[in-house]
Amino acid sequence: MSTRLDPLAIRADFPTLARQVNGHPLIYFDNAASSQKPQAVIEAIRVFYQSRYASVHRGIYTLSEEATAAYERVRDKIAAFIKAPDRRGIVFTRNATEAINLVAHSWGRLNVGRGDRLLVTEMEHHSNLLPWLLLCREVGAELIYLPITDEGRLDLSQLDRLLDGPVKLVAVTHASNVLGTVNPVCEIAARAHAAGALVLVDGAQSVPHLPVDVEALGCDFIAFSGHKMCGPTGIGVLWGRLELLEDMPPFLVGGGMIERVGRTDATWAHPPHKFEAGTPAIAEAIGLGAAVDYLEKTGMEVIYAHEQALTAYAMEQLSTLPWVHIVGPPAGERIGVIAFTMASIHPHDLACLLDREGIAIRAGLHCAQPLHEKLGLEATARVSFYLYNTCDEVDRLVSALQAARRLIHG
Amino acid sequence: MEVLYRENILDHYRNPRNEGTLEDADISHELDNPLCGDRIRIDIRLKDGVVTEARFSGRGCVISIASASILTEEIVGKSVAELHAYRDEDMFRLLGITPGPVRARCALLPLQVLKEGISRLRDEEQSLRA
Numbered sequence: 001m002s003t004r005l006d007p008l009a010i011r012a013d014f015p016t017l018a019r020q021v022n023g024h025p026l027i028y029f030d031n032a033a034s035s036q037k038p039q040a041v042i043e044a045i046r047v048f049y050q051s052r053y054a055s056v057h058r059g060i061y062t063l064s065e066e067a068t069a070a071y072e073r074v075r076d077k078i079a080a081f082i083k084a085p086d087r088r089g090i091v092f093t094r095n096a097t098e099a100i101n102l103v104a105h106s107w108g109r110l111n112v113g114r115g116d117r118l119l120v121t122e123m124e125h126h127s128n129l130l131p132w133l134l135l136c137r138e139v140g141a142e143l144i145y146l147p148i149t150d151e152g153r154l155d156l157s158q159l160d161r162l163l164d165g166p167v168k169l170v171a172v173t174h175a176s177n178v179l180g181t182v183n184p185v186c187e188i189a190a191r192a193h194a195a196g197a198l199v200l201v202d203g204a205q206s207v208p209h210l211p212v213d214v215e216a217l218g219c220d221f222i223a224f225s226g227h228k229m230c231g232p233t234g235i236g237v238l239w240g241r242l243e244l245l246e247d248m249p250p251f252l253v254g255g256g257m258i259e260r261v262g263r264t265d266a267t268w269a270h271p272p273h274k275f276e277a278g279t280p281a282i283a284e285a286i287g288l289g290a291a292v293d294y295l296e297k298t299g300m301e302v303i304y305a306h307e308q309a310l311t312a313y314a315m316e317q318l319s320t321l322p323w324v325h326i327v328g329p330p331a332g333e334r335i336g337v338i339a340f341t342m343a344s345i346h347p348h349d350l351a352c353l354l355d356r357e358g359i360a361i362r363a364g365l366h367c368a369q370p371l372h373e374k375l376g377l378e379a380t381a382r383v384s385f386y387l388y389n390t391c392d393e394v395d396r397l398v399s400a401l402q403a404a405r406r407l408i409h410g
Numbered sequence: 411m412e413v414l415y416r417e418n419i420l421d422h423y424r425n426p427r428n429e430g431t432l433e434d435a436d437i438s439h440e441l442d443n444p445l446c447g448d449r450i451r452i453d454i455r456l457k458d459g460v461v462t463e464a465r466f467s468g469r470g471c472v473i474s475i476a477s478a479s480i481l482t483e484e485i486v487g488k489s490v491a492e493l494h495a496y497r498d499e500d501m502f503r504l505l506g507i508t509p510g511p512v513r514a515r516c517a518l519l520p521l522q523v524l525k526e527g528i529s530r531l532r533d534e535e536q537s538l539r540a
Contacts, residue, residue, distance in 0.1 A: 346471035348446045348516065352414060364446050378447030378469060407415060408472065410424055 005298065005306040007390045013038040013294075014388055024358030027393045032177050032205060032337050032384035033362055034227045037291075041230055044290035048283050056282055057256055057273075071282050074289035075272070081292050082203075082222065083213040084239050091238040091245070091272040092280055096204040097127040099223035099238035100171075102251040102275060103200055104131035107221075108169075110249060114140035117167045119197070121146040121154055121183075122374050123176045126367040128202040128223075132171055141168075148374065152179040152328040159188065163195035170199045174206035174217075178368050178380065179327060180311075180334030182206070189218035198244070204228060209307055209335050209386075211300040214239055226284065231291035235284035238275070245271035252277040303387045307336040310385050314338060314394045321401060327375060336385030339366070342401065345408050347381040353404040359397060413507055419476040426475055428482035430465045439527030440468070443519050445512075448474045452482065452523045461485045461493070471516050473509060478520035480504050485524070494528055496521060 011017050016036045019026045028036055048070070054063035056071045079087040093099040108131075112118065118132045122145050136143045144162055147155045154172075163170075170192040175182045189199040200221040206212055207222070208229035214222055221244070226235040240248075250257055250268055254277040259267040268274045295303065312331040315338065318324050323343040328334055342350060347363035354361055362382045365372050372379065383397065432438070432453035440451035448470035455463040464482040484504055485493055501521045502508045509517050 346446070346448075348471040348513070349415075349473070352513065365444075369444075372447070408420065408423070410420065 003302060003305075005302045005387060007306065007388055010298070010388045011390075013040065015039060015042070017388055021358040021360070022356050027357075027359040027389075027396060029359060029361045029383040029385065029389065029393070029397065031228070031386040031389075032366075032382065034233070035208065035230050035386050036388070037232070037287075038230055038294050040294050041232065041287050041290045045232060045283050045287045048286045053283070055279055067282060070289075071280070071285050074285045074292075077289050077292045078237055078239075081212075081296065082207065082239060083215055085215060086242050088271050089239050089242050089245060091240065091275040092285055093223075093236045093238050093275075094234055094281070095225040095227070095236035096202060096223040097225075097236075099221075099236050100128055100200065100202065101131045102238055103221050103223075103240070104135045106248040106251045106275075107198075107244065108132075108135040109139070110247070112136075112139050112141050112168050115166060116141040117144050117165055118142070119144050119146060119162055119167050119170045119192075121172050122148045123152070123154070123179055123181065123368065123371050124171065124173055125177050125202065125204070126369070127204070128171050128173055128200075129370070132169075145370075146170075146172075148179075148371075152176070152181050152375075153333070154181070154183055154188075156184070156187070159191055160195075163192060163197060167192075167195060167197040170197050171202070172199065173202040173204075174212070174222075175209070175335045175337070176328070176368075176371075177205050177337060177384075178339045178366050178371055178382065179329065180337035180339075181329050182210075182333060182335060185217045185219060189220075193218070205335060205337065208295075210304045220244060226288040226291065229288075229291055230294055231288035232284045234281045235288045240271075242271060245275070248274075250274050250277065254278045256280075298387060306387055307385050307389075308332070310389055310391065310394065311336045311338065313391050314383070314385075314397075317394055317398050318401075321398065323405065324401065327377070327380060336389075337382065338384070339380040339382040341377060341380055342405065345404065347379045349408065350381045350401075350404055353407065354397070354400050357396070357400040357403075359400055414509060414513065415472065416506060418506060419472060422476035422479040423472040426466075426479040428465050428479065429467065431467050432463060432465050435465075437524075437527040437531050439523050439530065441519060441523045441526065443470075443474070443515055445515065446471065448516060448519055450474060450478050450520050450523050452478070452520060452527060454485070454524075454527065456490065459490050461488055461490075466520065470519070473505075473513055473516040474519045477501065477505060477517050481520045481524065490528055490531070493524060496525065 054067040056068040198220040201219040203222045203224040207224040227233040257277045315331040351363035435453035436456040437454040450468040466478040
């Protein structure tokens, strides 16, 4: 494995990147929302449907046994990918959102009651906010917020004070989908555990982009989505400590997650199957397995280094434009996510004008409305990178920003 | 796509007409577009059921601001009944563009504000009569 990534070789693996959009080569800068797919992932899904398809876990015939083995092998791959101590802690969900909802419904309703507190941060995506908001409302618990500093970091000086009380869980994002900030989850988890609280990490923006080791992080749950890490849509992962998952009631009930069912009672299967009711997203899991193979072949350290270099370059280039205001901490403290505003150009107009140049960026609130309110911003434009993005694309972005400004201001 | 930022639209954005508010307006209504944080308020003064003055205020993208500017120009001299009959297509005709589904919400926000404002006025009149 080489220590530097060759983005041009990587790009050849992603068919969508060869597209022209509005007469220009596509520049895909919306990776925090979702990533493009390498041919290997597309091929794995095609081959599965074409010649290996059957349902899993119940069939007593060769095809089903093969499909089951392939599906369960992906569980092993995911466990190894995030250094999970036990493959049974890996639960397949639809996405990170569903994984967090699973914990809120199952663990939350069992363990959180009236007067308890849940601690979230001001930089959470709605998917790591609304499940807890709803839970608090239902059981009469209180949702409290760890504030952010003006630089877009978590204000850890407030943490112990906020943990001093009946806090049952700290739900924190590993990396912000707006600020890019990488949070010190290790330290937060240690302090939360000392205060008797569990820790759920939203890994949607970290697992695709940097080496993640759940044991080293010290968290109790982590949630992430397959589609943001070169995998298909419809498949995500919840990892939880096995002893917690053992005690939790099921989230959805139905086929495939029971030990026995009587007319008036039922006993549940053990994790992870207890949490995988119904026919799972088999082909999507196979696709996710191929995505993990692809990322591991390239090397997560190598991908991380590439994105760090690209982000530093982009921050430097954007800072030469005095009318661009970047939100969040400096390069080195963030993943490849850069949200910004431009003086007197609405982010939606900017996204529209950049699209004319074939550049796909995101504009709006990025599912983080409380964060935007805290920052005093109505909306931001956001570029976000992945392993296939290049400095050349950043240069084209900068030119397109200058052109957009000329057009709007006349 | 090129057609979205036509010169007439950019002109209304750079030099908005009827920007401001009206004291004691007969219709005053405001709406948010939660998707992009746009917020448009429209104030209207009526005489015998006909618009004599219209102002808009708020914040938004080129399309929503231009739309508000063009709409407040258009409606002066029109009756409430005429305003009520305005359709989305009328707004696109005034703008001279038919935006895609996402930007259509920006383009239609001022018209939505206007129509909701009128509905509220009617509701108030009906409740006064009742």
